[in-house]
Amino acid sequence: MIGIIILVVCAILGIVAGMNIIVPYSISKYVAVAILAFIDTVFGALVSNTQRKFSLSIFLTGFFGNALIAIALVYLGEKLDVDIYLAAIIVFSTRLFSNFSIMRRYVLDKVQDKIRERKNKKEDKNRELNMEEVK
Numbered sequence: 001m002i003g004i005i006i007l008v009v010c011a012i013l014g015i016v017a018g019m020n021i022i023v024p025y026s027i028s029k030y031v032a033v034a035i036l037a038f039i040d041t042v043f044g045a046l047v048s049n050t051q052r053k054f055s056l057s058i059f060l061t062g063f064f065g066n067a068l069i070a071i072a073l074v075y076l077g078e079k080l081d082v083d084i085y086l087a088a089i090i091v092f093s094t095r096l097f098s099n100f101s102i103m104r105r106y107v108l109d110k111v112q113d114k115i116r117e118r119k120n121k122k123e124d125k126n127r128e129l130n131m132e133e134v135k
Contacts (some may be wrong), residue, residue: 004049007042029074029085036092037066043099050106066092 023031041063048054070088077084 004046007046011042029078030071033070033074033085033088033092034067036089036096037070038063040092040095040099041066043096043103047099047102047106050103 041059044062045054045059048058070085070092073088074085
């Protein structure tokens with residue numbers, strides 16, 4: 001739980017700091033792909049946390065490794081005069097949506113479980129009241 005709070009606080013700080021930073025056009029592809037890689041890794045960490053499989057070492061290596069590979073693809077693409085960075089954008093975007101859907105289902109299941117639990121408690125109370133009235 002503390003990890004999620006730290007991630008949210010860091011994301012908010014990053015957004016606030018990012019509003020005040022101007023990225024030169026020459027490196028905007030690198031920054032965009034790196035940000036997508038970072039966000040993908042964070043979403044992956046949230047999913048693995050919900051599945052109780054989170055590992056800090058996997059998170060950190062993915063966090064920096066994914067970004068470095070994505071930046072290398074952008075660099076290679078520029079040298080070959082091919083837009084390879086689009087492949088990285090498509091892959092990371094697809095994974096983002098996939099991880100988001102897993103997290104959404106997890107949260108919805110938890111909410112529905114709580115609603116069912118409350119409903120069952122109300123039904124149990126009603127049964128107890130009806131039993132007392134019958135006696």
